[in-house]
Amino acid sequence: MKETVTVKTLAKELNISIATVSKALNDSYEISLETKQKVWDLAKKLKYQRNPSASNLRSHKTKTIAVIIPEIANNFFSLAINGIEEIARKRDYHVLIYQTHENSEIEIAFTDSLLSGRVDGILISVSSNTNNNEHFKELVKKIPVVFFDRVFEDIDAVKITTDDYESAYSATRHLIEGGCKKIAYLFALNNLVTGKNRFAGYQKALEEHGMVYTDAMVVNYDKDISKNYENIKAMVSSEKPDAIISSIEDLALPCYYVARELNLNIPGDLKIISFSNLNTAPLLNPSLTTIEQPAFEIGKEAADILFKILDKKYFDPNENHILKSSLIKRESTS
Amino acid sequence: MKETVTVKTLAKELNISIATVSKALNDSYEISLETKQKVWDLAKKLKYQRNPSASNLRSHKTKTIAVIIPEIANNFFSLAINGIEEIARKRDYHVLIYQTHENSEIEIAFTDSLLSGRVDGILISVSSNTNNNEHFKELVKKIPVVFFDRVFEDIDAVKITTDDYESAYSATRHLIEGGCKKIAYLFALNNLVTGKNRFAGYQKALEEHGMVYTDAMVVNYDKDISKNYENIKAMVSSEKPDAIISSIEDLALPCYYVARELNLNIPGDLKIISFSNLNTAPLLNPSLTTIEQPAFEIGKEAADILFKILDKKYFDPNENHILKSSLIKRESTS
DNA sequence: GCTATTCACTTAAACGTATTCGTAAATAAA
DNA sequence: TTTATTTACGAATACGTTTAAGTGAATAGC
CATH class of the missing domain: 1.10.260 (434 Repressor (Amino-terminal Domain))
Structure with a gap:
């Protein structure tokens, strides 16, 4: 030895x-x-x-940050992690990753366990099933936290988001200008500003063009992933929309399967547009029109600000940082 | 306070x-x-x-493992991480993730830094550009390590892999049976058994059918990702193969772009098959025939064995665990 | 020439836990 | 009853750092 x-x-x-x-x-x-x-x-x-343990114990600095995300097997989040990691590595920080799998109890367990001094700060993108932010309100009092993409509105912490309202609005307009008369919406993140803003953008565009949506045209994201396909299929069968806007990537592919199953031509019978960072979007059959978020940059920005907070060089906990998404038009809407 | x-x-x-x-x-x-x-x-x-630091310091147990992988934005690895995480969570372990971005110097820096007692064990899938395993030979003497998927042959550590030889063999046979006369190969992981076995399976199938390959038909993976597209394009232009086997997922999509650029019909002019865990494979245009590795299970198995080693309940460092991949035939080869 | 300050280093205590060794009381064995 | 063993706990130390406080020597200030 x-x-x-x-x-x-x-x-x-x-x-x-x-x-x-x-x-x-x-x-x-x-x-x-x-x-x-x-x-x-x-x-x-x-x-x-x-020895990091001895050092941490004495100095109360761990040189480690935690990233809490719903799912790693998702292009948006893995790109965001890349951004985070790039910044963390420059500062010689280590990155602990926790996946909630959209389960808010797991989310709470993680945040609780991170209060033991294992990390210096936390980056978090909230699980879609979290409908109570009390827990986070307590969290941000005890440790530096930066929220990104999936955020609550009334929390005393820095938030990095994208222009959800505007991008949903312009996506909807894109469909309307393409002649769509009945645009369905796949609603997710209902409890978060993120989801609310996207839906509001959709509503606003409809309204401006004298269109309306009915509850029947709106499919809510189900925790039970297998149900989403069924729900979308049921909605499309009964409502016969000529377009669908999906507010998250996970619901875009089911649309393709539904269209296939129901023998609907995309974009002929049904146009599709989705918030997504899929790198195969251009190669799909047909290629998918996407609202692409600057995932990597969001990660970088979030990490950057977290470090500024750790350095005590940042003092505006309520500032919102809003990055721009881009609408990339492809065959599924043309 | x-x-x-x-x-x-x-x-x-x-x-x-x-x-x-x-x-x-x-x-x-x-x-x-x-x-x-x-x-x-x-x-x-x-x-x-x-307090984890105090506890670690005293007990020399960190309840943390490290996962070193080339890239997180890759379905295979993110699924593997999910498997690892599932096991780790059951044991209340934390997971540190390090991406090498296929850079072996970064890889070395990470492994070195993990020798300070920050983690109890390491799971690693080697970077494709690593051509020297001396460093790993030293590493495995100092800390429990389990290699998965991308592994060296002559290292004293447990290795979890898939049946690379057999699956490349049957993929090649699939193409031959489909009438292909000139099958090109996209070669990656040249320095690892993983890559070597895949290539050997391809060779064996060709040989059995009295076919040969020339060096010109084999494109080697380039660290400079942008070059891969060019190299494949050049090869396809000059060699005019009627099929391509890609030994890693990252090279499959460039094939689609090349076919598009050169106006080649898939599968009519060019059949494509790739090692891949892309969840959009069935929705591509055309859908992609894949050799799908059991990524999640590989992660679980690797983590499982690492924990057995940590529990001192495992004593065969040289055992190889080989899981089966499956060939999923789709339009790109029919 | 005397005091004040700076420099370069040391002593000693702390961070919060795990663990070895010891011990008094309770129980079992004789 | 006497001795041996078990049970349930405490005292003290160690893990490897960081840091507040202290110190003697060199330098500066006047």
Whole structure:
């Protein structure tokens, strides 16, 4: 068994105190360059690695952040993580990832467990089934948190979102201008501003063109994923819309299957448009018109701000950062 | 500022020693059920949370594992992570995720940094650009490691893979039986058994049918992702194969773009088959024939075995676990 | 030339937990 | 009854850092 090399080892070897070693390793002004250099050299030679637990325990800094997301197997979130990771790596931070699988109890369990000092801060995109934000209100009082994409409105924390209202609005207009008379909507994230804004944008566009929607044309996202396909199919069968707007990516592919099943031609019989970051969108049959969110940038921005908060260089917890999504028109709406 | 509640708090409140509290919390046989119950109740009431750093420092257990993968924005890996996570959560373990972005220097930096006692074990799927396994040979001596999917052959560690040879073989046969005379191959993971086996399966099938491949028909994966498209295009233009087998998912979509660009009909002019876990494979234009790996199960299996090793209940470091992939025939090869 | 300050370092305590060793009382064995 | 064993707990230490406070020597200020 190899002896593990600690500050003590270095101190003994160099005949100086462990305090000096520690300070040298932290590049403290109290230590002469000469001594620092000796310490650094020996540390490198002996492959010294600072013990993170001991360091955390003493300094209350973990150099770790947590990312809580609904699902990793989703292009939007994996791209966001990439953005987060890019920023985290620059600061030598580690990233713990927690998936809620859209389950708000799991979400609560995670946030609770993160209060033990395991991480310095948290980035979170709320589960769609979370309908109570009391828990988050408590959370943000105890640890720095930045919300991204799926956010609550009345919470004292920085939020990074996209222009949900505007993009849903212009997507709807795009369909109307394409001649659609009956536009169905797949509603998700009902409890979050994110979902509300998207729906509001849809409503607004309809209204402006003297159109209306009925409840029957709106399918609500079901926790039970298998039910979504059935619900969409039922709605399309009975309502016979000529277009569908899906407010989340997960509901877009079921639309394709439904159209196939019901023998409907896309876009001839049914136009489809979805919030999505699918990289196969251009290769689908037919290619899918999407509202593409700047996922990577959202991740970067969120992480960036979290670090600013950790550095105590940020003081406006209620600022909303809104990035722009882009409507990418493809065959499914042409 | 709220006082943080520690074992000391509990001890004082209950008028017992902190040793007793600590032991009670760990459900030690040394403590009476009565006392344990009192401690547990108070702990719950005061929302006591064990400080992970202190606990790690003392016990040398972090309850954390690291997962090192090339890319998170890839269905195979995100599904594998889901499998890993499912197992980890059952054991109340935390999961640190590190992406190498196929860069072996970053890979080395990560593994090095994980030697500081930040995690109890590591799950790793090697970067495609890693051509030297010396570093891993050192690593596995110092910390429990399980390799999955992308693995080296001569390393003293458990490896979880799929039947790469057999599945590449049957994929190739599928094409031959479909009448293909000139089957090109997109070669990746050249340095790993994973890649070698796949290529060998392809070779074997060709050979059995008296067919040959030339170097010109084999395109090697380029670190510079943008080049892959160009290389495939050049190969298809000059060699005019009637089929392509892609040994990784990342090279499948470029084939679609190349076919489009060169005005080739899939599958009429060019059949395509790829190792892939794309969930949009059935919806592509045309739908893509895939060799689908059991990604979720691979993750579960890898995590499962890592935990067995951590429990010291596993003693065969060289056992290979091979799961079966499935060939899913779709329009791109029919 | 004397005091005040800076420099470079050390001592010692703390962070919160786990664990070894010891012990008094209760129980069992003789 | 005496001795051995078990039960239930406590005292004290260690894990590897960081940091507040202290110190002697060198330098600066006047």
